Amino acid sequence: MKIKLLLADDEPLVLVGLQSMIDWNAYNIELCSVAHNGEEALKRIAEQKPDIVLIDIKMPVKDGLEVVRECRKAGSELPLFILLTSFEEFQFAKEAIRLGAVDYLIKLELTSESLADAVKRCLKLLATIYTRRQGTSPAGTMDDLSILYERFFIRLYNGLFENRQQYELQRKELQVDFSFNAYTVCYCEILDSASLSSQNCKQRTQLYSGTVHMIRETINRYMACYITSLDLRHFNITFCLSQQELPDVQHLLQTILQEASDTVYSYFNVTLTCRIxxxxxxxxxxxxxxxxxxxxxxxxHIAFFDPQTESTPPSLDIPFYRKEIAQAFEQLDMDVLSQALSKIAAALKAQPSHYIEALDIASTLLYMSITLLPDGETLLNRIFTGEDSYRCLYRCQTVVQVVEWITILQSGLVCELTKRRQTYKAHTVQKVMQYIRANLNRKLSLPEVAAFFGFSPNYLSQLFAKETGQNFVEFITHEKIAAAKEMMANSDCKIYEIAEKLGFDSAFYFSKVFKKVEGCSPREYMRRSIDRI
Structure with missing residues (x-):
């Protein structure tokens, strides 16, 4: 897939010259659009979603710096910006760096070499960003961006965020677009059938993946949505609704879901139920x-919640157990997990007539285990060893059978997670360290990082110190100074530019921290490095 480039300048000759100055194809870059003023540039960015924007600072309607500001206000780290100007101005350069521009080029001094160097810096940064988003970054504990989305939505569906700040931080990091006027969740189930029952696990997985993919393709033709897998029989569709769609929303959703259901039945002989x-x-x-x-x-098959006849939550729902279990999963606290599941089992056993509610709670425990635990599905397949594995839950016909399933889950999780506890903690700290290294350009705080990973600041601080032998702030400081030394050795960046790039409040504060760590000022360090050469 090619990297998308947007060019923005109010001078037509400059636009032509930029297109031919270097061989863009050699860098796997394609021109997706051009713009002649700042307002048009913002429109093209929203439409084309470019990876890189090469933009003039002085333009009509909105200038280049205003464009960068508006894009960064949206919380996205893309597109990357290279700024152009007709003259050198220190204040412009400083503002460009503060806003996160990759480079600042003067038109009169622009050469194919200097433009190519700026582009290479963009490509290197893009590789880091996309690697992080695809799961090898600290942002997640699994290897696929879709898993990070599912973890986010599972937390959202079950009210597992500690506060709105934690929710907003993860939403922005994953770039989940919630700029719509209203939302509704559709809970979907693939109904059992003779043909489905005869399939093995691999065949069911392929069928499920094909069904969800076709549902997504069908619905996206009509409106925005997010689809989240729960298990091999259930998934959620979160519909994102605009103001224009609200007046006749029930008829609109009925029509879209009917078409989607008919499509998957035609292709896969799969019958869906949809609860909105x-x-x-x-x-x-x-x-x-x-x-x-x-x-x-x-x-x-397609039904809507009726507030006149139906109520929520159910009588057996325990308002605090979800957060207790989510926290136990995050911290691998087997005592808390075991106690919480025992309380749930006891509450269900006390009301044997509430089968639907019991199955609902057990299903939620299943979804949380699959999604919130590293290798959750693999883990559950080891705990439930029968042919249907954990899906034997759906063969439970009474509350007693559901409670037995929860009891097996409880003992299995405690056993399996106890084995991996120490390894998992070390793995978690490695992910936090990777996250810090990937965000050295920001002013990171312990509460912010803890919120992103779903921990309390106190727990993360203790875990980090125990696993690394140094505290959280010390680690960030040493990583930033190491990055600063690398910039001094391998770039022509000035001291104030390095300070800006590494998220320091000022060059003075950066110099003070550098001297505390290295025993000399940045300028003295650079001088000594030159003398050694």
């Missing part, structure tokens, strides 16, 4: 829509 929850305006409240979708009582 209440509308919410605040995406942080999507858990309310999910809870109502899970308890739609209608037997129709």
């Amino acid at each position: 929850g209440r509308l919410v305006k605040d995406p942080y409240a999507i858990s309310e829509s999910y809870a109502s979708a899970r308890h739609v009582l209608s037997t129709a």
Whole structure:
């Protein structure tokens, strides 16, 4: 896949010259659009989603710096910007660096070599960003970006975020677009059938993947949505609704879901049930829509939550157990996990007539285990060794059988997670360290990083110190100074530029920290390095 480039300049000759100055194809870059003023540039960025923008600072309507500011306000680290100007101005250069521009080039001094160097820096940074988003970065504990999305949405559906700040941090990092007017969750189930029952696990997985992919392709032709896998029979569709779609939303969703259901039945002979929850305006409240979708009582294949006849949450729902279990998963706290599952089993056993609610709670435990635990599905397949593995839950016909399933889950998780506890903690700290290294250009705080990984600041601080032998702030400081020394050795960056790139408040503060760590000022360090050469 080619990297997309947008050129923005109010001088037509400059645009022509930039297109031919270097061989863009040699860098796997294609020109996706051009713009002649700042307003047009913002429009093209929204439409084309370029990876790199080469933009003039002085332009009509909006200047280049305004364009960069507006893009960064949206919380995205892309596109990357290379800024052009007709003259050298220190204040412009400083502002460009503060806003995160990759380079600042003067038109009169621009050569194919200097432009190529700037492009290479962009490509290197792009590789880091896309690697991080695809899961090898600290942002996640698995190897696929889709897993990070599923973890985010599972937390959102079940109200597992500690606060709105933690939710916003993860949403921005994953670039989840919640700029719509309303949202609703559709809880989907692939109904069992004779043909489905005869398939092995691999065949079911392929069928499930094909079904979800076709549902996504069908719905995306009509409206924005996010689809989240729960297990090999269930998935959620989070519909993102614009103001224009709201007046006739029920008829619109009925039509879209019917087409999607008919399509997968035609291709895969799969029958779906779709339960649509209440509308919410605040995406942080999507858990309310999910809870109502899970308890739609209608037997129709496509049914909507009716606030006149249905209520949520169910009587057996324990409001705090989800967060307890999520925290136990994150910290591998077997005592908390065992106690929480025992309480749930006891509460279910005390009300044997509430089969639907019991199955609902067990299903939630299943989804959380699969999604929140590293290699969650593999782990569950080791715990439940029968042919249906953990899917034997759906053969439970009574509350007693559901409780037995939860008991097996409890003992299995405690046993398996105890084995991997120490390894997992070391792995977690490695991911935190990778996250820090990938974000040295920002002013990172312990609460912010802890929130991103779903930990309390106190727990992360203790874990980090125990695993690394140094505290959180010391590690960040030494990593930033190491990065600064590398910039001094391998670039022509000035001291104030290095300070800006590494997220220091000022060059003075950067120099003070550098001297504390290295025993000399940055300028003295650079002089000594030159003398050695």
